[in-house]
Amino acid sequence: MSRAKRSSGYVVPLPGSALVSAWRQGYTLARLKRDVMAGLTIGVVAVPLSMALAIATGVPPQHGLYTAIVAGAVIALTGGSRFNISGPTAAFVVILFPIVANHGLGGLLIATLMAGAILVALGLSRLGSLIQYVPYPVILGFTAGIGVVIALLQLPDFLGLADVALGDSTLHNLVLIGQALPSLSPAELSVGVVTLATLLIWPRLKTPIPAPLIGLAVGTLAAALLTMSGVEVDTIASRFSWEFQGESGSGIPPFPPSVAAPWHFPGADGTPLEVDFALIQALLGPALAIALLAAIESLLCAVVADGLTRTRHDPNAELIGQGLGNMVVPFFGGITATAALARTATNIKSGAFSPLAAVVHSLVVLLAVVALAGVLGFVPMAALAALLLIIAWNMSEARHFVHTLKSAPASDVWVLVICFGLTVLFDMVIAVAVGIGLAAALFIRRMAQLTHTQRLDTPDKEAHFPPEVALYKIHGPLFFGAAEKAIATLRVIDHSVRIIILDMREVPSLDTTAMVALDTLRRELSEQGVGVMFVGLQPRLALKIKRAGIKREVRKLAVVSNLAHAERMAQRWLEKQDTVGIG
Numbered sequence: 001m002s003r004a005k006r007s008s009g010y011v012v013p014l015p016g017s018a019l020v021s022a023w024r025q026g027y028t029l030a031r032l033k034r035d036v037m038a039g040l041t042i043g044v045v046a047v048p049l050s051m052a053l054a055i056a057t058g059v060p061p062q063h064g065l066y067t068a069i070v071a072g073a074v075i076a077l078t079g080g081s082r083f084n085i086s087g088p089t090a091a092f093v094v095i096l097f098p099i100v101a102n103h104g105l106g107g108l109l110i111a112t113l114m115a116g117a118i119l120v121a122l123g124l125s126r127l128g129s130l131i132q133y134v135p136y137p138v139i140l141g142f143t144a145g146i147g148v149v150i151a152l153l154q155l156p157d158f159l160g161l162a163d164v165a166l167g168d169s170t171l172h173n174l175v176l177i178g179q180a181l182p183s184l185s186p187a188e189l190s191v192g193v194v195t196l197a198t199l200l201i202w203p204r205l206k207t208p209i210p211a212p213l214i215g216l217a218v219g220t221l222a223a224a225l226l227t228m229s230g231v232e233v234d235t236i237a238s239r240f241s242w243e244f245q246g247e248s249g250s251g252i253p254p255f256p257p258s259v260a261a262p263w264h265f266p267g268a269d270g271t272p273l274e275v276d277f278a279l280i281q282a283l284l285g286p287a288l289a290i291a292l293l294a295a296i297e298s299l300l301c302a303v304v305a306d307g308l309t310r311t312r313h314d315p316n317a318e319l320i321g322q323g324l325g326n327m328v329v330p331f332f333g334g335i336t337a338t339a340a341l342a343r344t345a346t347n348i349k350s351g352a353f354s355p356l357a358a359v360v361h362s363l364v365v366l367l368a369v370v371a372l373a374g375v376l377g378f379v380p381m382a383a384l385a386a387l388l389l390i391i392a393w394n395m396s397e398a399r400h401f402v403h404t405l406k407s408a409p410a411s412d413v414w415v416l417v418i419c420f421g422l423t424v425l426f427d428m429v430i431a432v433a434v435g436i437g438l439a440a441a442l443f444i445r446r447m448a449q450l451t452h453t454q455r456l457d458t459p460d461k462e463a464h465f466p467p468e469v470a471l472y473k474i475h476g477p478l479f480f481g482a483a484e485k486a487i488a489t490l491r492v493i494d495h496s497v498r499i500i501i502l503d504m505r506e507v508p509s510l511d512t513t514a515m516v517a518l519d520t521l522r523r524e525l526s527e528q529g530v531g532v533m534f535v536g537l538q539p540r541l542a543l544k545i546k547r548a549g550i551k552r553e554v555r556k557l558a559v560v561s562n563l564a565h566a567e568r569m570a571q572r573w574l575e576k577q578d579t580v581g582i583g
Contacts, residue, residue, distance in 0.1 A: 013123055013316035015078035015324060021311075022082050022354030035357040038350035042085055042343055042357065043364020045210045046072070049343070049391075050365065051236070051252075051376065052384040053088040054335060056153055058100035059108065060240045061376075063335050064088045066257040068365045071325040071337030076358030079321025080128075080314030081302035085343040085358050086325060090391045091297050092290070092336050094149045094428050098168035099286050106273040107283060109262035109330035114280075114287035116330075119294060119323030128315025131299040137408065137416040138435035139296065140400060145423025145431060147396030150388060156180065157385035160188025160234070170424050187231045192382035195219035199390045210346075212387055219383025236384075237377030251377025256366055257332035265333070289429040290326075294338040298322050301339035308348050342394070411442045444481040451476030453489040456503075463567035468496060468574055471563075473503040478514035487517045491524070498530060499570050503563065505536030515548040526556050531573055534559045535566050 046068045054064025068087035075086040099108045122128070149170060155177050156164040162183040166173045199215040223233040232238075237251035244253050267273040302313040318339075325337050347357055368376070401420075405413055415438050422431035456471045465471055470493060474486055490500060510518075522532050534557075537545070542559055552558055555573045560566050 015320045017080045017314040017317040018082040019355050031353040034351040034353050038352035038357040039360020041350040042347050042361040047368045048212045048216045052387050056093045057096040062252045067334035067337050069362045070332045070334050071329040073359045073362040074328050075321045075325035076355035078324045080317030083305040084339040085347050086337045086339050089340045104267035106265035106267050111283040111287045112336045113330045115290035116323045116326030118291035123316045123319030126316050128319050135439040137412045141416045141419025142423045142428050142431045144396045144401045145420045147392040151392040154385040154388045157381040158192040160185025188382045191222050191380050192386045194222045195383040195386035223380040234381045252373040254373035262330040298339040301341045448482035451482035453486045463563040468498040469570050470497045471501045475506045477509040479511040480513035483514035483517045501533045503535045519550050
């Protein structure tokens, strides 16, 4: 549990609960060694992934490395999960790529900063538990869609297509790729295929060396052999260049990340951005999307980590940690960060004990930037594209997708397919919004079907009522989706009925719509001279209707605890009838 300040019953989550939890369990030298070894393993994996994901987003590779260095350490030290490894992830590509296209690197960094502030606000508001209310078909639909979009974005580099300027429209990108197919480069395709084959085969050998490292090494070797034979292959060094304090070069700058304001980075036109209300307004929607996806992905990752380690994370502290990391990293040139499931699982399997493993992973990436920048420049773009194709395939969860299509209820299948289609054709924000809306509507429909009103014509075991009394039993929650349907039955009554008794012992909840409907029914029946009794209403619900203005009235409205009591009261009401009804 996280440390917290209490004020008027409100518990304020504080960052760093994961680190405190690990320390309280006893942090020994042996556990430090475990963290160092796990951090070294994850750091080696994170270097190629961070570069590839940055390039997929549309920014130079060093910005992905800076993300793993800065955000990876900050989130680990301030978050609520002991095992989460944070950095650039594939899920964000579909959101960040359009931001870069429309607002440049500077716009992406500002949107990341805004998203970080939103995440901190969500954590302080203790909304971390809300992640459990996102339906599985929605999550599976948009993650599978993201996988398809990522794979599509890698085709130009994998095939070596010339002059393909992809945008944020999937259909338009398909047209551009189709038009560029005649420019396919056999050399680039060969490098991509060799890398892809290595990435697929290597994990089957069950060696401790990560497949991404071997795959990129084999791809780089293949590219070097082609270059020696006089065939040019596009690499990081040939694609990207840098300038820093009067120095310049190609590939990745061999310097640690330095501090710079996010708005000093270039916009879409290559010039520094001017921060004004119009820019903030334009980036607010993307920032909300980033925050939503970061919350979903990070908390899902933490849940999986808990299942693997039998620990418990603090969801609100994790949101705060993710927010702080995303607020800090733009000032070091890093892009959006969140917890990465594959890296987190590898971290656990490598024996990590505390968040210090993630800090070691960040230091390994930093060392790679400073010492190996020149070597990283030789990595071919086709090899990075092959790596991202593997990531896209894993992210799509094709087996789960097909299994859900075959086994899930029809309504869930529709939600899954719609979320998938909207993600591919439009974007994840629309897909998630529509998916959650559809899932909520279907849930309301299912709950409404469970709620019904039944007239009991046979004598009840607890009481016997005369013909002038009609006994109804309401089953299920009375809320806006079910209240009108359940109460409509009560409006059709025999003219001889003078009292309606509503057995509400199986009504677990009432909302405002239901209370308004009950009050309207009570007024209508009162005008007809018919009295109403609520039986077995739970105390909290009885208090609710009282606060709503539905109060006891002599021989018109009563709230009683059981049917025996209702029988006695009904007899008294009937005995005192007069010519104008129950009076």
